[in-house]
Amino acid sequence: MTKLAYFPGCSLKDNAKRFEDAAFFVMETLGAPLEELETWNCCGTVYSLADDDLMHHIASVRNFIRTKEAGSEELVTLCAMCYNTLARVAGRVEAHADELEKINAFMDREEDYEGGIRIRHILQVLRDTIGWEALSETVVRPLDNLKIAAYYGCTLVRPQETGIDDMERPVVMADALAAVGAEPVTFPFEAECCGTYQIVDEPHLALEQSNRILRSARLAGADVVVTACPLCQHNLEQALIAPVGESEEIKSIQVVYFTELLAAALGADEATMSPVVREILSTSVTAEGGA
């Protein structure tokens, strides 16, 4: 398989480095290595909902131009928020030629974007291009006995046009973990909001919301919650550190990026794993096969 043009996003170079490191290992192991765009900029962070706010779509459009320059028609992302922003802008400018024309006119002496870039989340690549069977066959350290709750949050699955799975009952991340031997549990908060940026100005709102998510996962029997978004991950981690309300039951739960568990299953060296993943492996998973 050829290399995949890959857009990391800012957080993955900073506080979510382990999310990306694990993804690199997984995709390399599966023979579909990620090739980071040589030049890229912030996706725009949040997709602007204002009708006339084209300025905030330029960031995404520039990344599409860089993708074309890299010789690719597809751009793979890992961060759920980047995916959401990039995919929505891609769809919007595809559907509104007049808006794209304005954006190109503003960029002036630079290369025009003429449409045609498809944004894919890495989970879509695993599901639709590689397949669960192929993933399964690559496992060297099956995650037996590990009960996981796949937490999707908002941006992977909403809105419908760009969602990578069913809006209400997504399964893609649970399927990925199941393919490597883990046992997914379902819980009612899997596609609820984590509280997002409220964590900055109104932290209690985000913490209550995240706390609810963790409790729900725990009540469903999960040992570990897996995420696909640095902000979800951050808020859930904060809720673990600063529990609010009735929260005894969440203390024993762990939160990790889904790529971290996939990498563990596919035989990543323990030295490259985060302490949380090492702990999960030592307590829940029967170590066999792996390093």
Next chain:
Amino acid sequence: MADEKLTQIYIMGKAYDVPVGVTIMDAMEYAGYRFIRGAGCRSGFCGACGTVYRKAGEYRLEFVLACQEMVEEGMHLTQLPFTPAPRSDYTLAELDPSENVLLQHYPEIARCVSCNTCTKACPQEIEVMDYIQAALRGDVAKVAELSFDCIACGLCAMRCPADIKHYHVGQMGRRLHGVADLATPEHLTARIAQLDGGAFDGEMETLASASLADLKAKYAERVIEKVQEPEVATEEVAT
């Protein structure tokens, strides 16, 4: 001058006939201006002479250095030799480069919408927006590489709709990269230990007391070191 032909330009709205084929700086002096601000090295290194102009019939504002750019018929120009741009003080040795210190010191970089106006304003053809984006994700090596040719003229900061002070970010990024990512070569540390230990004192004393004839003889005997390129260069040039 290369040519006696004159052409008309507008300095702050006033028309002047100036020679063809000279820089904006020379043309302004020809017109009768004597610079106090707005002229420095006169060679494109100091960033004192940032200048903006528009040409008749052009909607774009152009950004140049007065000492490097030639005058052109119908230019309407003015200098912007000073950019109010507060910087953030820091103590280099106390910074933890693993934290995103650039974002902490210049939180406004998060306001970047990638409009790229800064890049278009750069007379050094630096990818300014790209280094601000690298700063945003804490990649100081990239900041250093991309911002290296910066002469701090300030035109980027003057132009930015997000009020970013790009050149300060670049400066801090370069210094951080230097101390965080690059080790002091061992031979330098060893040489300083030798100097501290007085390893060369005897030799230097001998030279200091040598006669002129001795010195000339020693100079003539010097063997000039042959240039040898390293076989494999993996990392080059200042970053």
Next chain:
Amino acid sequence: MTGPQFAGLQDGYPDYMRASIEKVEATRARRLKEGTLAPMSAEARAELLEAWHPDYKVDRKRDLSVGPSKGARMPHEVADLFEAYPTVDPDSIDLSKPDFDVSVLILGGGGAASVAALHAVYEGISPDDILMVTKLRHGDCNSVMAQGGIQAADRENDSPAIHYLDVLGGGHYTNKPELVRALVEDGPRMIEWHEKLGVLYDRVNGDYLEAHGGGTSRMRMHSAKDYTGLEIMRVLKDEVLNVGIPTIEFAPAIDLLLDEAGQAAGAVLFNLETEEQVVVRARATVLATGGFGRLHIQGFPTTNHYGATADGLVMAYRAGAGVIDMDSVQYHPTGVAYPAAILGQLATEKLRNQGAEPVDSEGESFVYPLEPRDVESAAIIRQCYGEEKGIETPSGIRGVWLDTPMIDEIHGPGTLKSRLAAMWMMWHRHGIDITVDPALVFPTLHYQNGGVEIDAEGATSIPGLFAGGEVAGGVHGKNRLMGNSLLDYNVFGRRAGISAARWAKANEPKGLSLKHVKTYVEELKSAGVGEDRTAPMILPDYRREAVTERRLDALH
């Protein structure tokens, strides 16, 4: 980038030069194969200098008629400023209420000034108790324009002693030995200091990329692309700002103040915008005001910055500081000869240390590319005006080719653009790609070899006045090697800063005085110097005469 504007006029070389460029191209492969010509013998060098170097033209100099170094020989342009009347009126200025009162006053805003200021802080002076004042902006200086590199003997096959010999031989044994010793022994320490400040030197495989310069016998030239001066200067400025040393820009000193006992006690400043005089009282003063390139000695164009007008020399001389080696001027061998818009701007010696060689109109090399600068300059002048093998530009000056495309031939494609980014950009702005075509060059006024006499600690003959950098003389004798000016300002800026701090802690000026200015005026008068000239110059005047003739000071 808008690119060249006058197609045919500025875009690349005029057609008539093409025939000569083709000759350069035709001989390039052979020249690359055969290698450069050998360095000249001492005798050949001496003969060449005598016949062709501008310094050796006796009618372009005179002996000073006044002051502490009366009788010293120097170019007319410099002597004119020494033999000139002050702008300050000692009788009308009130010195009893200084506007500032500090421990250390730093005059200048370039490399030496910044290094001195920082080291005064390291030596225990509170940043608030230091004042740095400068004519233009902090960092508007020659230091920022240095391109090629900084020497420091830090490699195993090198030593301070080898560096010492290179410097002394390059200076024709006219240097002050104790200054050279300080220069070479402090070299590695200064590089280490830069490392701690985060200066980014070029590296290959993690180690410094060190090269030769003209007259070096070891590769010890540290560089930062061809922005070496810029990289060091901007880091120093950033650190001065971090440390919080107060700086006043656009406020040059116009005369030094002494106390009743004749020791340095501050300066009178001139606010260039409000035109006020400002009095600064200081326990110690550091002179770091740079050189004299903007005096255009013998009519040469210059690589120097706008403020290089010898103000500090003039002030210090009036106050009684002796000068040394003022008869010697450095002409950089390779200034831009074409296009005219950038005439005289620097084409760094790094072009030659990376492999470009000077070639005449016939495409033949005529000199070892890395002779000491005075020798290299004289050889180029001889080739143009003695051998008649120069290339004449449309504006009537002559130059020789610097065969820049050789660099990528030797080191591989892309080398020139990455190691010499500033040079590539300079010609690129005028439609010339120096990776494809050679550059046309001719010597340009570059450096003041001499200056105020100092000792190894940066002390001048005036107690409490310290000096470092280009304003000071003796380090380089009659000829400076490439890469030793950046080192000079670091080494002697540091020593001057430390000495000033120590002096300030132990001494207190008693009373402020401009008596020395009055005495100097009397001396000028008795020497019969006409009263039409004033100094310091502060800034050169490049206005068209037709305009200045019609000027009226109606606002005053």
